[in-house]
Amino acid sequence: MESHRIRASFRDFFADRDHVVVPSASLVPPSLDPSVLLTTAGMQPFKPYFLGLETPPGPRATSIQKCFRTTDIEVVGKTARHLTFFEMMGNFSFGDYFKAGAVSYAWELVTEGWGIDPTRVWITVYEGAPGVPADEEAEELWLATGIPAERIVRLGEDNFWKAGPTGPCGPCSELFYDRGPAQGCGKPLGKGPDDCGPQCDCDRVLEFWNLVFMQYDRGGDGQLTPLPKPSIDTGSGVERVSALLQGVHSVYETDGFRKIIAAVEGWSGARYADGGVAERALRVLSDHGRGMAFLATDGVLPSNEMRGYILRRAIRRAVSHGHRIGLQSPFLTRLHAVVVDELGEAYPDLVRNAADVADVLATEEERFARTLETGTAILDDVIARTVAAGQAEVPADEAFRLHDTFGFPIEVTAEIAAEHGLAIDEAGFAVRMDDQRRRARDAAKGGKEREVAATFAREAGFRSEFVGYAELDVETIAESVQELDGGRVLLKLRRSPFYAEGGGQVSDHGVVEGESWRAAVVDGYRFDGDQALVVVLEHGTIRAGERVRASVAAERRRPIQANHTGTHLLHRALRETLGDHAHQRGSAVRPDKLRFDFSHPRPMTAEEIAAVEDRVNEVVVAGLPVHTFETTQDAARELGATMLFGEKYGDVVRVVEVVGFSRELCGGTHLRSTAETGPFKILSESSVGQGVRRIEAVTGGVALALLRDGERAAAATVVQLRERVRELEKLARASGSGTGAGVVDVSALVASATEHGAVKVLAASAGETPADDLLTLSDQLRSRLGASVVVLASTGGGRVHLLATATPEAVSAGVSAGEVIGLIAPIVGGGGGGRPAMARAGGKDPGRVDEALLAARAHLAERLGG
Numbered sequence: 001m002e003s004h005r006i007r008a009s010f011r012d013f014f015a016d017r018d019h020v021v022v023p024s025a026s027l028v029p030p031s032l033d034p035s036v037l038l039t040t041a042g043m044q045p046f047k048p049y050f051l052g053l054e055t056p057p058g059p060r061a062t063s064i065q066k067c068f069r070t071t072d073i074e075v076v077g078k079t080a081r082h083l084t085f086f087e088m089m090g091n092f093s094f095g096d097y098f099k100a101g102a103v104s105y106a107w108e109l110v111t112e113g114w115g116i117d118p119t120r121v122w123i124t125v126y127e128g129a130p131g132v133p134a135d136e137e138a139e140e141l142w143l144a145t146g147i148p149a150e151r152i153v154r155l156g157e158d159n160f161w162k163a164g165p166t167g168p169c170g171p172c173s174e175l176f177y178d179r180g181p182a183q184g185c186g187k188p189l190g191k192g193p194d195d196c197g198p199q200c201d202c203d204r205v206l207e208f209w210n211l212v213f214m215q216y217d218r219g220g221d222g223q224l225t226p227l228p229k230p231s232i233d234t235g236s237g238v239e240r241v242s243a244l245l246q247g248v249h250s251v252y253e254t255d256g257f258r259k260i261i262a263a264v265e266g267w268s269g270a271r272y273a274d275g276g277v278a279e280r281a282l283r284v285l286s287d288h289g290r291g292m293a294f295l296a297t298d299g300v301l302p303s304n305e306m307r308g309y310i311l312r313r314a315i316r317r318a319v320s321h322g323h324r325i326g327l328q329s330p331f332l333t334r335l336h337a338v339v340v341d342e343l344g345e346a347y348p349d350l351v352r353n354a355a356d357v358a359d360v361l362a363t364e365e366e367r368f369a370r371t372l373e374t375g376t377a378i379l380d381d382v383i384a385r386t387v388a389a390g391q392a393e394v395p396a397d398e399a400f401r402l403h404d405t406f407g408f409p410i411e412v413t414a415e416i417a418a419e420h421g422l423a424i425d426e427a428g429f430a431v432r433m434d435d436q437r438r439r440a441r442d443a444a445k446g447g448k449e450r451e452v453a454a455t456f457a458r459e460a461g462f463r464s465e466f467v468g469y470a471e472l473d474v475e476t477i478a479e480s481v482q483e484l485d486g487g488r489v490l491l492k493l494r495r496s497p498f499y500a501e502g503g504g505q506v507s508d509h510g511v512v513e514g515e516s517w518r519a520a521v522v523d524g525y526r527f528d529g530d531q532a533l534v535v536v537l538e539h540g541t542i543r544a545g546e547r548v549r550a551s552v553a554a555e556r557r558r559p560i561q562a563n564h565t566g567t568h569l570l571h572r573a574l575r576e577t578l579g580d581h582a583h584q585r586g587s588a589v590r591p592d593k594l595r596f597d598f599s600h601p602r603p604m605t606a607e608e609i610a611a612v613e614d615r616v617n618e619v620v621v622a623g624l625p626v627h628t629f630e631t632t633q634d635a636a637r638e639l640g641a642t643m644l645f646g647e648k649y650g651d652v653v654r655v656v657e658v659v660g661f662s663r664e665l666c667g668g669t670h671l672r673s674t675a676e677t678g679p680f681k682i683l684s685e686s687s688v689g690q691g692v693r694r695i696e697a698v699t700g701g702v703a704l705a706l707l708r709d710g711e712r713a714a715a716a717t718v719v720q721l722r723e724r725v726r727e728l729e730k731l732a733r734a735s736g737s738g739t740g741a742g743v744v745d746v747s748a749l750v751a752s753a754t755e756h757g758a759v760k761v762l763a764a765s766a767g768e769t770p771a772d773d774l775l776t777l778s779d780q781l782r783s784r785l786g787a788s789v790v791v792l793a794s795t796g797g798g799r800v801h802l803l804a805t806a807t808p809e810a811v812s813a814g815v816s817a818g819e820v821i822g823l824i825a826p827i828v829g830g831g832g833g834g835r836p837a838m839a840r841a842g843g844k845d846p847g848r849v850d851e852a853l854l855a856a857r858a859h860l861a862e863r864l865g866g
Contacts, residue, residue, distance in 0.1 A: 002246075003238055004345070006241055007238060009109075010089045010109070014062035015062065018058075020060065021062055022045075025045035026298045028300065030528050038068045038069075038070075040069050042064075042067065042088030042235045043233040043235065044065070049092075049094050050168055050231055050233070056092075059095065059096035060092065064089050067085070068295065068310075069084060073313065076284055077283040077287075081206075083287050084288065084291045085287060086239050087239065088236070091105065091234050092231070092233055098215075099232075100141055103145065103173070110175065114245060115245075122153065122178060122198050123153070123174070123176070125153075125171070125173050126160055126172065135159075138173045153199060155198070155199060159171060161233075168214045168218075168231070169224070170213045170215040174207050174210045174211070175207070175211075176197075176207050177206050178204065179203070179206055184203070208237065208240045208244060212235075242254040256343075257287075259338065259342055260335070261285075261286050263334070263338045268325045269325075269326060277415060280321070280411075282325070285318050285322060289332075291314050292314045292315055295311045296356075297357055302315060302360070303688070315361065315368065316409070318335070319372060320409050323372065329365050330365050330369075333362050336358055337354075359599075363690045374855070374857070377854065378854065379408070382394060382398045383422060393422060396424075396432060400433070401826075403429075405855070449488075450525055453490055453534070454525070454532075456480065456482050460492045462479065464492055466499070468496065468499050469628070473551045474495055474550050476494050476550050477493065477546070477548065478493060478543070479494050479544060489537060490533070490535075491535050493512070493550055496531060500531035501523070502526040502668075505564055506591075507521075507523050508521065508524065509553045509556050510550065511550075512548050515546065518538045518540065556591050557669065559699070560591050560669065561669050563589045563699055565676075567589060568664055568666070568670075569661070570695065571584055571662070572658075572662040573616050574600075577615065582599060582600055583644075585599055592698070593683065596694070596696075597688055597694045598692070598695070600693045603686075612695075613681065619658070620677045620680060624673065626659070628657070630652055630654050632652060633653050642665070654666060678701065679703040680697060681706055682696075683697055687813055687863070744766055744777060746784070749762060752764060753785055754861075756864035759788060761789055761861070761864070762785065763853045763857045765794070765849060768795060769794040771840075771842075774794060774803040775803060778790045790803075799842060799844060802842070804818075804839050804840075806837050813864055814864070815864065817836055817839040818835055820839065823855060823856070825841035825843060825852075828852050829844045829848070830843030830845075
């Protein structure tokens with residue numbers, strides 16, 4: 001049974017039994033779930049229903065959900081079953097049928113629908129724990145199907161599911177399939193701890209379906225209370241079921257992977273059957289090829305943070321392994337095309353967004369291919385030095401730097417090192433990875449308040465009605481209150497005029513006043529149609545259930561509205577000027593300025609920036625009406641409303657229309673006329689990643705103040721420039737004296753600079769130029785180069801002197817001299833730092849200057865996007 005028939009048989013089985021068929025949700029979770037970056041389980045999109053925050057589409061539902069997990073990404077390729085991207089089939093009951101129904105349905109589909117031999121099925125049930133009884137009911141239900149007791153195993157914590165430290169939870173029961181002794185560890189089958197079975201880690205008895213029985217609610221004190229309406233959540237992986245029904249050992253040998261692997265075999269000449277490096281690379285390429293296609297289709301873009309880093313990591317692992325088997329970049333667009341051809345029928349979004357995704361992958365691959373070449377050269381140097389020193393292992397610091405800075409997968413570093421008879425200091429590498437994860441966890445602690453707020457909103461038992469589109473001052477009821485750390489308090493209003501952060505727009509501020517208390521609203525969290533406010537008490541004590549007055553700070557809301565309407569005008573003007581490829585990739589709307597990220601392959605020219613700014617101001621002066629209305633998603637599409645790439649919308653959507661100019665789906669707050677936006681001024685245009693540009697701009701009063709400041713500054717600048725010209729003339733005369741900067745051929749250095757969009761990059765040796773003269777030399781170079789970043793290294797007396805400087809244009813494009821120095825100084829055995837425009841460092845290893853400069857060039861090429 002091929003995978004498309006497995007999907008259909010599961011979906012149709014439950015649809016015939018009154019389950020509502022729910023399409024797969026995005027891999028990017030909605031704001032309701034701050035605990036995860038990506039959708040990692042089939043039940044995740046259903047959490048609002050299980051938590052009572054939303055009404056489910058029916059008492060029963062079924063879905064085939066695309067999922068992505070990063071926990072085992074380094075293992076992918078090494079085993080027969082580990083994947084990052086997978087499809088999870090599930091059936092769900094929201095207070096309808098319970099254990100008997102779930103067991104009966106699973107057994108019927110497994111034995112009759114899929115024809116799996118019942119004598120090879122094993123079952124696990126929860127064994128119980130102090131305060132939690134064993135799941136004897138589930139065990140009795142399985143015995144009633146004919147499963148003998150010797151194939152029902154009681155297990156512990158792994159068979160108890162929970163959504164978090166509090167909330168719905170309950171025991172689970174798993175179905176396993178015995179694939180025979182050839183797949184096992186050699187131990188006899190049995191239920192004991194030393195036997196082979198579901199309790200064993202080998203691949204003989206493979207889990208393929210998990211039934212979760214949500215029957216308890218865990219309170220803050222850890223006590224379990226029976227839920228009034230127990231529910232069911234099950235999950236069965238398409239890939240594992242395919243392996244069982246197709247009689248193959250590995251998920252990579254199923255039809256869902258065979259065509260992808262065959263295509264790569266044809267391009268590379270590598271053969272899966274040869275095992276070793278070829279088998280591993282083909283597994284990585286097929287899994288990551290699927291994963292990157294779906295991540296990018298759902299709007300994730302490569303970056304160095306959060307979801308973007310996951311996609312970038314998958315792309316870099318795929319490219320690295322492709323090169324290991326002889327593939328030459330570019331090849332990811334071909335790989336993507338095979339994935340779309342294979343899975344496009346089941347997931348039409350893959351087809352609909354194919355061109356945009358191909359551009360994202362091609363751009364990122366081109367970028368990393370250059371980095372890979374640089375990293376390979378550095379690894380070759382590391383290996384040479386390791387061999388020369390008579391060491392048997394590549395040092396952990398070097399392996400981690402290649403992994404962290406250049407995106408080199410550790411297994412690729414290990415394979416190349418092994419070709420030279422070297423190992424990797426894996427223990428040291430693991431320590432550094434753990435340190436990095438710890439730093440990431442520490443950085444994420446700020447998200448804990450949001451998780452607390454999500455639980456608070458859920459347990460309040462009602463949804464706050466947002467009335468802030470029309471009203472900024474309302475009488476309402478303070479229904480729920482909860483204290484946080486640092487004097488902050490969570491507050492939930494029955495009717496709220498406060499906009500909670502979402503869609504790029506920041507939260508409103510304002511005040512809430514009761515009879516004897518007053519609190520300032522400082523933040524707000526949005527949870528899919530609901531919200532929780534964060535307030536700081538000014539005096540008195542907040543009492544839940546009291547009637548209050550809630551007032552939005554209108555003087556802050558108004559510039560936010562101006563900037564939000566400004567982003568819509570900017571978006572349309574960009575598409576008119578640059579082309580329809582200029583899709584929105586992100587935004588931030590604040591009272592002081594707006595930020596708008598968009599897809600574009602190169603820096604905008606000064607003429608393009610001026611054209612966009614002029615077009616926005618033209619629409620502002622025209623005073624076009626701004627209307628909002630709700631309609632169906634299909635109707636909005638027919639009207640030509642702009643929808644964000646990768647965003648998932650409900651059946652009913654809100655449209656913001658600038659009459660005669662633009663229509664966009666948007667839930668934010670806006671002005672009534674473009675004239676109210678006031679002057680529009682672009683502050684900067686820069687790169688935030690390959691193929692993504694960022695504009696920062698201001699509107700209204702802030703723009704007016706900026707224009708006035710500019711007039712005053714212009715006069716002062718003229719005076720400063722005259723002084724600077726005189727200084728440079730003196731420096732130029734001094735350079736002919738035969739000392740300092742004069743020993744360097746400035747013209748030759750200028751000629752060696754490379755162009756990256758509108759910014760030139762020069763990273764070069766300055767010979768034995770004294771440290772005190774490096775800045776003089778850098779000034780001369782930048783005066784000749786214009787918009788540029790200059791990195792210089794000189795040596796003398798066994799020391800290394802480093803200097804990095806960046807012009808304002810380079811800083812605006814995303815370059816930081818301090819970041820460059822922080823990267824390369826450790827290579828020469830030193831340290832240092834500085835500001836974005838200038839940074840210095842010293843070192844004690846002159847023999848590695850060339851390597852440091854190479855790393856600087858690679859970093860700057862990546863930062864400037866070309």
